[in-house]
Amino acid sequence: MTTQQLYQLYLQHPVISTDTRKIAAGSLFFALKGDKFDANTFAQQAIAAGAAYAVIDNPAYQLGDNYLLVADVLTALQDLARHHRRQLSIPVIGLTGTNGKTTTKELINAVLSQHFKTQATQGNLNNHIGVPLTILTIDASHQMAVIEMGANHQKEIELLCTIAQPSHGLITNVGKAHLEGFGGVEGVKKGKGELYDYLAPRPPEGGVSSPGGVTFINSDDQTLLDMAAARKLSNVVYYGTNTIDDLVSGQLIENSPLLALEYTNNKTGQSYTVKTQLTGAYNLHNILAAIAIGSYFNIPAEQINAGIEGYQPKNNRSQIVKTASNTLICDYYNANPSSMFVAIENVGKLQAPRKVLILGDMFEMGPESAAEHASVIQKALDTPVDERIFIGKDFAAAAQSIDHGLWTMGQNTCYATAEDAIAALKASPITHSTILIKGSRGMALERLVELF
Structure with missing residues (x-):
């Protein structure tokens, strides 16, 4: 066949x-x-x-x-998706990155779907099976598609690009995740950069050169700027916080804990204020990316703002859950050192009467695991919160390397297993607090929620 x-x-x-x-x-x-x-x-x-x-x-x-x-x-499925993609003439936006892929994809789709009939990756079906399955759900009625591409080793994004064949693309960021599979941070950079490789201008083939695709880049991220420059990306749209060269620039005006921002479309000179249902200052650039893409495709500002304001986070990513006695920041779908740092920093900046960090082990860290878990503990100890709870064998091992004087300052506890943590929290419940719960998916920290 x-x-x-x-x-x-x-x-x-x-x-x-x-x-x-x-x-x-x-x-x-x-x-x-x-x-x-x-x-x-x-x-x-x-x-x-x-x-x-x-x-x-x-x-x-x-x-x-x-x-x-x-x-x-599997090859037949992927080849079928490639062939189907070649029949489509609509814009296909491909995105990858260490953190924020799914949230950014959902925000982009929320904005674009205000004006176009769109198709987007469902959940996080972003691998060598999920991407072709998504491509094969696109039909003649769709005007635009948003395809999330995940990877835990090099050459994976390259493969997914050959299937999705994005005409537009975005890397949210490059950080410390899947270090074991990528072979370190430089490996992560190279692997994520395969999207930029695909979008870069290509030399003539059969006498015809390709200008490459359109790339949306966070102008505040020097790593991404350097990666784009190395590939001589020529068709670039910028977004960020303070550069006039950005199509869209914006700033947070509220984070308590839901975000509100003010942004300017620098092409029209018009400024707008948008309230969101997201928490975490680290989501600012994810929001700006969606606004920039909507602006690039000439979606009216009113529809862009409606898309941003209407988006409700799900799948345990930056979700706010209010209970009778606590406010929970549920962010336990995944975790790596980069996302841990920004989540901890965000809690440190929140205005709340009592703040608690509950952090679970990070997986797929490879040889860097001990050092990275220790760095997260140190970051938590340096952050102004009232209580810190670490869960998992890797955090328990890393805690041994932390200066005892620092560890005994404040209320800090480490449990080797989630079961130990659950028993202790049942015996001494936490109340009247804002609590960050974050860890790798395999830690199943959703089991803690009912305790609060």
């Missing part, structure tokens, strides 16, 4: 299924393999559940004409 042949069937059945528990009637089922399963074994079940065809790569499971044999199911 060639990509062209598969595409003709996709046009007749433009819904993709990969999970036999969620088979859409008349869909194409792709029998993807996982670490612990081979979905070829579920192909017959998918057909019985209503799939029109099952795409398989093991001839032993080809039981009829509606079982489509390919060399590799």
